[in-house]
Amino acid sequence: xxxxxxxxxxxxxxxxxxxxxxxxxxxxxxxxxxxxxxxxxxxxxxxxxxxxxxxxxxxxxxxxxxxxxxxxxxxxxxxxxxxxxxxxxxxxxxxxxxxxxxxxxxxxxxxxxxxxxxxxxxxxxxxxxxxxxxxxxxxxxxxxxxxxxxxxxxxxxxxxxxxxxxxxxxxxxxxxxxxxxxxxxxxxxxxxxxxxxxxxxxxxxxxxxxxxxxxxxxxxxxxxxxxxxxxxxxxx
Amino acid sequence: xxxxxxxxxxxxxxxxxxxxxxxxxxxxxxxxxxxxxxxxxxxxxxxxxxxxxxxxxxxxxxxxxxxxxxxxxxxxxxxxxxxxxxxxxxxxxxxxxxxxxxxxxxxxxxxxxxxxxxxxxxxxxxxxxxxxxxxxxxxxxxxxxxxxxxxxxxxxxxxxxxxxxxxxxxxxxxxxxxxxxxxxxxxxxxxxxxxxxxxxxxxxxxxxxxxxxxxxxxxxxxxxxxxxxxxxxxxx
DNA sequence: CGGCTGATTGAAATGCATCAAACAAAGTGG
DNA sequence: CCACTTTGTTTGATGCATTTCAATCAGCCG
Numbered sequence: 011x012x013x014x015x016x017x018x019x020x021x022x023x024x025x026x027x028x029x030x031x032x033x034x035x036x037x038x039x040x041x042x043x044x045x046x047x048x049x050x051x052x053x054x055x056x057x058x059x060x061x062x063x064x065x066x067x068x069x070x071x072x073x074x075x076x077x078x079x080x081x082x083x084x085x086x087x088x089x090x091x092x093x094x095x096x097x098x099x100x101x102x103x104x105x106x107x108x109x110x111x112x113x114x115x116x117x118x119x120x121x122x123x124x125x126x127x128x129x130x131x132x133x134x135x136x137x138x139x140x141x142x143x144x145x146x147x148x149x150x151x152x153x154x155x156x157x158x159x160x161x162x163x164x165x166x167x168x169x170x171x172x173x174x175x176x177x178x179x180x181x182x183x184x185x186x187x188x189x190x191x192x193x194x195x196x197x198x199x200x201x202x203x204x205x206x207x208x209x210x211x212x213x214x215x216x217x218x219x220x221x222x223x224x225x226x227x228x229x230x231x232x233x234x235x236x237x238x239x240x241x242x243x244x245x246x
Numbered sequence: 247x248x249x250x251x252x253x254x255x256x257x258x259x260x261x262x263x264x265x266x267x268x269x270x271x272x273x274x275x276x277x278x279x280x281x282x283x284x285x286x287x288x289x290x291x292x293x294x295x296x297x298x299x300x301x302x303x304x305x306x307x308x309x310x311x312x313x314x315x316x317x318x319x320x321x322x323x324x325x326x327x328x329x330x331x332x333x334x335x336x337x338x339x340x341x342x343x344x345x346x347x348x349x350x351x352x353x354x355x356x357x358x359x360x361x362x363x364x365x366x367x368x369x370x371x372x373x374x375x376x377x378x379x380x381x382x383x384x385x386x387x388x389x390x391x392x393x394x395x396x397x398x399x400x401x402x403x404x405x406x407x408x409x410x411x412x413x414x415x416x417x418x419x420x421x422x423x424x425x426x427x428x429x430x431x432x433x434x435x436x437x438x439x440x441x442x443x444x445x446x447x448x449x450x451x452x453x454x455x456x457x458x459x460x461x462x463x464x465x466x467x468x469x470x471x472x473x474x475x476x477x478x479x480x481x482x
Numbered sequence: 483c484g485g486c487t488g489a490t491t492g493a494a495a496t497g498c499a500t501c502a503a504a505c506a507a508a509g510t511g512g
Numbered sequence: 513c514c515a516c517t518t519t520g521t522t523t524g525a526t527g528c529a530t531t532t533c534a535a536t537c538a539g540c541c542g
Contacts, residue, residue, distance in 0.1 A: 079396070087389050133371070138371065147339060158315075400498070438499085444522060445523085
C-alpha cells in the first residue's frame with residue numbers, strides 16, 4: 011500500500027500528449043497542483059449533474075463516459091483510455107457535468123484543478139490550440155456518430171463499433187479485443203437493446219467474422235466487418 | 247448593385263458575440279482582413295472534402311450544415327443563424343471540411359482567414375476561451391442529440407426538433423416557425439424518412455398540437471409537444 | 483446452497499422504411 | 513399560353529428490422 015501511494019506521487023504528466031506544449035516551468039507547477047488517484051473498476055469519477063473542480067487525465071485504465079436517457083438507460087458517449095482527458099467540456103463551460111464517468115478497467119487518474127487549466131489557457135496559446143484541436147476532434151466524432159445512428163442499421167453500427175474498439179484498444183496476439191464489455195454496455199454504445207446485440211454477435215460468429223468466449227471478442231475477419239459497417243445492408 | 251457592394255464593405259464584426267473579447271485594434275485589423283459576401287438560397291458555402299481557407303460568421307440569413315451519409319442521404323447537423331460561426335471545426339483541425347454548408351435563407355456571410363484566427367488565438371487568450379466555450383457548447387448539443395437519436399422514437403424526436411427550432415428561430419406574431427424547411431429537410435434533421443415526417447406532422451395537426459400551411463408550421467400547443475418529446479433537460 | 487447478475491433464446495408486437503402511385507405547385511420551353 | 517418536366521407532398525399497402533416480454537440458463541460469490 012505504501013508503495014502504491016508513493017508511485018502515485020511520482021507520476022509526471024510530461025509524457026502525455028495533451029501537455030506536450032508546456033514549458034519546463036509549467037510542467038513543474040502542473041505536477042505540483044495535480045492529484046493522482048487509483049480507482050477500481052466500477053468506481054464513479056463524477057456523476058451527471060455534479061459540480062466539477064477540475065478535469066482528469068487518464069494515466070492508466072479505461073473509463074466509460076455516458077449520458078443517462080429515458081428510464082435511466084445509458085447512452086455511452088465514449089471510452090477513454092491512457093492519455094485521454096475527461097470532464098473538461100462541462101468544466102470549461104462552467105456547468106455541472108452533463109455525463110457520468112465510470113471506471114471499467116482499474117485506473118489511475120490525475121485530477122487537474124480548474125484554476126490550473128485556466129492559467130494554462132491564459133499563458134500558453136500553444137496549449138490553447140492543442141485543447142481546441144482535441145475538442146474539435148471529439149466534435150467531429152460526435153457528428154459522425156449522429157449520422158451513423160440516424161442512417162445505419164443496428165447491424166451496421168455494431169460492426170462499426172467493433173472496428174472502432176479495435177482501433178482504440180488494439181488486439182492482443184490472439185486478435186482478441188483488449189477491452190471487456192458486458193452485452194449491455196455494447197448495446198448502450200451501439201444504441202440498441204441488449205438482446206439485439208446478443209443476436210447479432212451470434213450471427214457475426216456464425217458468419218466467421220468474430221469468435222466469442224464470454225466477454226472476450228476475437229476479431230477474425232476485419233474485411234468482412236468493414237464491408238458490413240460501411241456499405242449497404244445487402245446481406246451477402 | 248453598387249449600394250449592395252458598399253453596404254457589404256461597411257459591415258463590422260464588432261457587434262457579434264463571438265468577437266466580444268477583441269481589442270479595438272484587433273477589431274480594426276479583423277474588419278480589414280474579413281470578406282463579406284451576399285448569398286442566395288441554395289448556394290453552397292463549402293462542400294464536404296473541400297479545403298477551407300477560413301471560417302465564416304453569419305451576419306444574416308440561415309445556413310444548414312449537413313453530412314452526407316449512405317446513398318448520399320443528408321444528415322443535418324445544425325441550422326446556423328445570425329452570429330453563429332461555421333467551418334471553424336475542420337479549419338482548426340486543419341482537415342478538409344467534414345460537412346457541407348448550404349444557404350436556406352438568403353444570407354450575408356463574413357469570411358475570416360485562417361491566419362487571422364490563429365493570430366487571435368495566439369495573442370488573445372480571452373478570445374481562445376470564448377472559442378473553447380463555443381465548441382464545448384456545440385459538443386454538448388451533439389452528445390445530447392446522440393442520446394436522443396439512440397433512445398427516442400421518431401415521434402418524440404420530431405416533437406423535440408420542432409421545439410428546438412422554436413427556441414432558435416422564434417415564432418412570429420402568429421406563432422409560426424420563422425424557418426422554412428422542406429419535409430425532406432425536416433426528415434434529414436430528425437433522422438428518418440420523408441414519409442414518416444409527413445405522417446407524423448399530420449398526426450400532430452390532428453391532435454391540435456400544430457397547424458400546417460405548406461411549409462409554414464404553426465406551434466399551438468407547446469406543452470403537448472414537450473410532453474411528447476419526453477424532455478428531461480428543461481431548456482429555457 | 484440460494485441469490486445474484488448477466489447471457490441467451492423464443493415468440494409476439496410494432497414502429498418505421500420502402501415501394502408505388504397520385505397529386506400539387508412551379509418552372510421551362512416551344 | 514399551354515403542354516411538359518421537375519420537384520415536393522401526400523396517402524396506402526407491405527415487409528422487415530428491431531423492440532419487448534418472458535423464460536431459461538450460466539457463472540459467480542458469500
